[in-house]
Amino acid sequence: MSLSARRVTLPAITPIVLQKRVIKVYSEDETSRALEVPSDITARDVCQLLILKNHYIDDHSWTLFEHLPHIGLERTIEDHELVIEVLSNWGMEEENKLYFRKNYAKYEFFKNPMYFFPEHMVSFATETNGEISPTQILQMFLSSSTYPEIHGFLHAKEQGKKSWKKIYFLLRRSGLYFSTKGTSKEPRHLQFFSEFGNSDIYVSLAGKKKHGAPTNYGFCFKPNKAGGPRDLKMLCAEEEQSRTCWVTAIRLLKYGMQLYQNYMHPYQGRSGCSSQSISPMRSISENSLVAMDFSGQKSRVIENPTEALSVAVEEGLAWRKKGCLRLGTHGSPTASSQSSATNMAIHRSQPWFHHKISRDEAQRLIIQQGLVDGVFLVRDSQSNPKTFVLSMSHGQKIKHFQIIPVEDDGEMFHTLDDGHTRFTDLIQLVEFYQLNKGVLPCKLKHYCARIAL
Structure with missing residues (x-):
């Protein structure tokens, strides 16, 4: 019999289908999100899914935590760990949770x-x-x-x-x-x-x-x-x-x-995620943006970096003034006193502002997100209702600086250095100290924010 006439029976090849599980992940404000995930998903992959679904910026500090409330313990789940394996070690009656938040200190020792x-x-x-x-x-x-x-x-x-x-x-x-x-x-x-x-x-x-x-x-x-x-x-x-x-x-x-x-290599996950497919980085077109000047009859490219930065700062301040005007006018001209009051309240929508939290709560939030130089938040002062406090981490210690309001010619300003450097609102103050160390032990780098899923 010729080879071509022979029949060979081969075993059926069935595709490997990974079993899927539903996990629930919590944020700091106790909102949660359910995710259907494969059994071999890593902690890093879960973070990537949540980053994409919530349109967050990925700065490699997002972390999954294992929280065991009945014994008061918590740990960082390492990026390479299999999440389903972690869950399999939980007892049936335990109210354990997975938390998703930033941890700036995760790889700071490197x-x-x-x-x-x-x-x-x-x-x-x-x-x-x-x-x-x-x-x-x-x-x-x-x-x-x-x-x-x-x-x-x-x-x-x-x-x-x-x-x-x-x-x-x-x-x-x-x-x-x-x-x-x-x-x-x-x-x-x-x-x-x-x-x-x-x-x-x-x-x-x-x-x-x-x-x-x-x-x-x-x-x-x-x-x-x-x-x-x-x-x-x-x-x-x-x-x-x-x-x-x-x-x-x-x-x-x-x-x-x-x-x-x-x-x-933060994107080498077990479940096939790659930096090309999931990294929400800037596109080439965004990275190649150039500064333009449209003030004259003809537009021109601003090639001098110092001039480009100056124009950007001026433009930002102009937009903020327009925003203050919109917040305060409601269709009518804003008086100087109203404008000043608006400047004093414009910070309330900022993610780094935490309103009426205590000193202990501020310290807990900063420790949670990592004792890395420059992690900070701004809050209302408990001892003086008219002032604010900048709480920040430096040298693995948390320090608190009082932001004092000062009045000059009927206008209110904020200062950290007894009036030597003044700011019309807290946003200006924070942006200044993000660029300049000033009287602080280091520049402000990472803000503590409570995120919702």
Whole structure:
């Protein structure tokens, strides 16, 4: 029989269809959005979907958080993690939530490692020649052959008890250890506390209230699989910088180069998303816009960058004045007093303005979105009803500056420096300090905003 006459029966090839699930994601104002997603979708892909659906600008700071209210814990879900796997570890009766918000500090340690690894907390297993820079420390974390040791005192919650004990801890690639004898690092004095492979690192949101922690800077190890509060290994640092150092080092030891790849290639998702198909970046035409001058009989291209910037600022101020006029007139000419009042209220529609929130709430919002230099918000002052407060982050600390109103020739202005620099409204003030450091410790860079889904 010829080969052409033979019949061969092949098995039917069925396409692989990924099972879809519906997940619910919450924003800070507790609005939510349901998404139908494939089972292999990553946290980064979920963020991309929400960015596109809500027309947000993608600055790579959008983050998915796992929130566990019954035990007061929260963690960043890493960009590469599978969201359905995270949900599969939740108990049936737990009211856990996924939150979507900005986290400017997510990869800040790659940009400014000097803020994350204080000298007094870092040592090395082997002898080193000369000083080791924070950048070299970071490279050691990503290396499989060498590693730095993070050490220091932490408060640890004793298993099955309500009491906390201050103990000397040592973080190595193999896990977290504590010393049974003071600050000794001898092997016979080190006792194993926790590993990273089957646990996730969480930050405590209400450690003092829920767990009787001695400070507000708590974090803990929680097993991947569902478990009760007894399975938690609770720790507490003396200050935010210390907690940030421990948590960052544990993330680096747990995920290593994967974190660096997430930082360098934010669009490499598991579910086939690519930068070409989903990145809401500016188009070529928008990036190639040029400044034009139409004031004369003939239009001309403004080639001088300084002149172009000056024209842009003037145009912006002109539009703002027109906007103030529209807000205040309602069809009638606006008196100077009405215009001044409008200038004093124009900021209320801005995303960085948070009206009547407390100092503690302002600090909570800034910490939530990352203690990165220049994260800020503006709010009403609680102590003085006629003033405002600029709350901002610098050097992993939150600072508050009072914005004082000053009157000159019947017009009201805002100032941060006792009247040396004056602004007709808060928008001008914020825009100025976004471009100039002035009396502030750094420029304003990222505003805290409550977004709705």
